Amino acid sequence: MRRSTAAAVGTLTGAALIIGVRLSVTPPEAPVVAAPVGNLAEGTPAPKPSSKKPAASGSKEKAPAKQKEAAKPKSGLKDGVFKGDAAANPYGKIQVTIKVEGGEITDAAATFPTANDSATINPPAIAALKESTLQAQNADVSAVSGATYTSESYVKSLQAALDAAKA
Amino acid sequence: MGTTVSIELGEDRPDFELRGLITSVCDWLHEVDARFSTYKADSEVSRFGRGELRLEDASADLRHVLDACADLWRDTDGYFDAYASGPLDPSGYVKGWSVEVAAARLLAAGSHDHYINAGGDIRMRGNHPDGGPWRVGIRHPWEADKVSWVLALHDGAVATSGTYERGDHIFNPRTGRPAQGLRSVTVVGPDLSVADAYATAALAMGESGIAWLAKRAADGYDSAVVTDDGRAFSSANLPAAV
Numbered sequence: 001m002r003r004s005t006a007a008a009v010g011t012l013t014g015a016a017l018i019i020g021v022r023l024s025v026t027p028p029e030a031p032v033v034a035a036p037v038g039n040l041a042e043g044t045p046a047p048k049p050s051s052k053k054p055a056a057s058g059s060k061e062k063a064p065a066k067q068k069e070a071a072k073p074k075s076g077l078k079d080g081v082f083k084g085d086a087a088a089n090p091y092g093k094i095q096v097t098i099k100v101e102g103g104e105i106t107d108a109a110a111t112f113p114t115a116n117d118s119a120t121i122n123p124p125a126i127a128a129l130k131e132s133t134l135q136a137q138n139a140d141v142s143a144v145s146g147a148t149y150t151s152e153s154y155v156k157s158l159q160a161a162l163d164a165a166k167a
Numbered sequence: 168m169g170t171t172v173s174i175e176l177g178e179d180r181p182d183f184e185l186r187g188l189i190t191s192v193c194d195w196l197h198e199v200d201a202r203f204s205t206y207k208a209d210s211e212v213s214r215f216g217r218g219e220l221r222l223e224d225a226s227a228d229l230r231h232v233l234d235a236c237a238d239l240w241r242d243t244d245g246y247f248d249a250y251a252s253g254p255l256d257p258s259g260y261v262k263g264w265s266v267e268v269a270a271a272r273l274l275a276a277g278s279h280d281h282y283i284n285a286g287g288d289i290r291m292r293g294n295h296p297d298g299g300p301w302r303v304g305i306r307h308p309w310e311a312d313k314v315s316w317v318l319a320l321h322d323g324a325v326a327t328s329g330t331y332e333r334g335d336h337i338f339n340p341r342t343g344r345p346a347q348g349l350r351s352v353t354v355v356g357p358d359l360s361v362a363d364a365y366a367t368a369a370l371a372m373g374e375s376g377i378a379w380l381a382k383r384a385a386d387g388y389d390s391a392v393v394t395d396d397g398r399a400f401s402s403a404n405l406p407a408a409v
Contacts, residue, residue: 140302
């Protein structure tokens with residue numbers, strides 16, 4: 001019985017996320033969080049960082065928040081990690097995993113398709129890469145990694161300067 | 168291959184020994200260039216590409232390169248493609264592989280502390296001469312004399328692909344159009360040929376390459392990315408220097 005509760009919760013979370021993703025591909029006039037991610041789905045090459053990040057994390061956080069409201073009045077959830085059924089949407093399958101601690105959902109994660117063009121609708125917040133400010137440092141390094149495709153570009157590179165300094 | 172190679176050996180050994188090691192690395196890289204360059208009509212790759220050399224008559228090295236390119240094509244959902252520009256061009260694999268082989272030969276010859284930097288793609292081992300890790304800067308994509316990350320590694324590979332050098336010459340093999348969205352992709356991991364292929368593939372993917380790279384972290388390949396509009400992303404275990 002508990003297991004079916006967990007499965008239902010998993011499906012519900014999945015549904016919330018699917019709605020999130022669906023919103024993201026509706027045209028910009030669609031409500032609230034849809035607009036910025038909609039830009040991404042439509043293939044605008046460079047969405048603004050400021051608009052995209054909140055939208056992406058918003059759609060991710062929404063699911064657990066809704067869950068808590070729905071779950072609390074019921075009897076406590078069993079602690080553990082539960083996987084929902086893989087749910088298909090027009091862009092691929094999404095499977096949601098939730099973590100329950102002390103009867104409350106403490107974490108939710110979704111696996112998204114990456115194959116084909118569907119990858120473009122995945123909110124980058126799902127990815128483990130975190131955003132930071134781009135640095136421009138004068139650093140003390142032994143070697144420099146960069147896209148240096150020709151010997152002419154090597155001549156102008158920081159690596160060439162380092163090599164000259166060591167020679 | 169028209170690239171410049173920098174080699175640093177960290178060992179305290181007699182000068183003639185160090186020179187011998189560097190000469191052997193250079194000889195191997197020249198041999199690779201002669202056999203695998205697509206710019207040389209008589210190279211093994213060019214002859215194979217024209218159908219003059221049968222697969223069963225190809226060298227073990229060429230067969231290895233072809234197999235590896237096929238594996239990487241699958242691993243990257245087709246974004247690393249040795250046939251992206253039409254005829255066979257495995258250079259994107261050969262560069263990293265040849266440096267891996269060179270570094271392995273250095274190790275076999277008793278060199279435990281070294282790095283080889285081939286056109287911005289680096290394989291290193293052991294310690295910097297000061298006893299600490301090698302410090303590797305990742306070139307800032309707009310300011311050639313600045314670095315945007317500093318990594319500290321004892322053992323591993325760092326490869327960077329970017330659109331800032333070749334402009335629009337990196338193509339998305341799915342669309343045939345120039346890749347856009349990402350300006351610079353750096354991948355750090357155990358094998359330089361894989362790191363290099365992953366960086367090239369992610370660059371070709373554009374912004375969805377960020378999510379794709381995130382999944383490679385589980386296999387030990389960390390990454391640092393700069394988008395066309397100047398946002399910076401890095402994986403949690405990127406070996407950034409402190």
